[in-house]
Amino acid sequence: MLNNVVLVGRLVKDPVVTVTENDKKRCYITLAVQRSFKNIDGEYDTDFISCILWNGIAEHTCEYCKKGDVLGIKGRVQSSSYEKDGTTNYIMEIVAEKVTFLSSSNKKEEVEE
Numbered sequence: 001m002l003n004n005v006v007l008v009g010r011l012v013k014d015p016v017v018t019v020t021e022n023d024k025k026r027c028y029i030t031l032a033v034q035r036s037f038k039n040i041d042g043e044y045d046t047d048f049i050s051c052i053l054w055n056g057i058a059e060h061t062c063e064y065c066k067k068g069d070v071l072g073i074k075g076r077v078q079s080s081s082y083e084k085d086g087t088t089n090y091i092m093e094i095v096a097e098k099v100t101f102l103s104s105s106n107k108k109e110e111v112e113e
Contacts, residue, residue, distance in 0.1 A: 003076045005094050007049060008102065009033035011069050015053075015062045027058035031071065051075065051094040061099055072100035 009031030017027050028050065035045045051073055053061055065071065075096040081088055 005073075005075050005077055007031055007033055007051075007073045007075075007094065008070065009049065009073075011065060011067050011071060012048065014067050015058075015065060017058050017062045025055050025058045027053040027062055029053065029061070029071075031073065049094060050091075051096050052078075053096045053099065057096055057099050061101075064101055069101065070103035072102055074098040 012030040012032055015027050015029050017025050020026055029052075031049045031051060033047050033049055035047065037044075039045050061071070073094060073096045075094045075098070077092060078095045079090060079092050081090045083089070
């Protein structure tokens with residue numbers, strides 16, 4: 001089985017690190033990824049993809065990146081679910097294993113898990 005994802009997109013907002021109950025560092029980001037083809041109106045659509053970064057990757061991304069920076073992410077798709085008001089909701093997100101800073105103004109270029 002294979003579960004690999006590679007994305008290149010822009011950060012939608014400044015990343016922020018939080019600390020979990022288990023003292024792990026976590027950062028949720030959203031990447032705006034433009035599609036490679038035009039829609040029926042002749043425009044490029046954009047997908048907004050949720051990603052989760054852990055520990056060192058989370059810290060470095062928050063330190064070196066800000067809204068609008070272009071990032072490359074290699075990771076895997078992870079699904080989960082939760083119940084709210086009797087309805088089961090499903091979530092798909094990308095767990096980053098490697099992040100490359102493609103347009104960050106700082107010098108650090110790449111971080112891995």
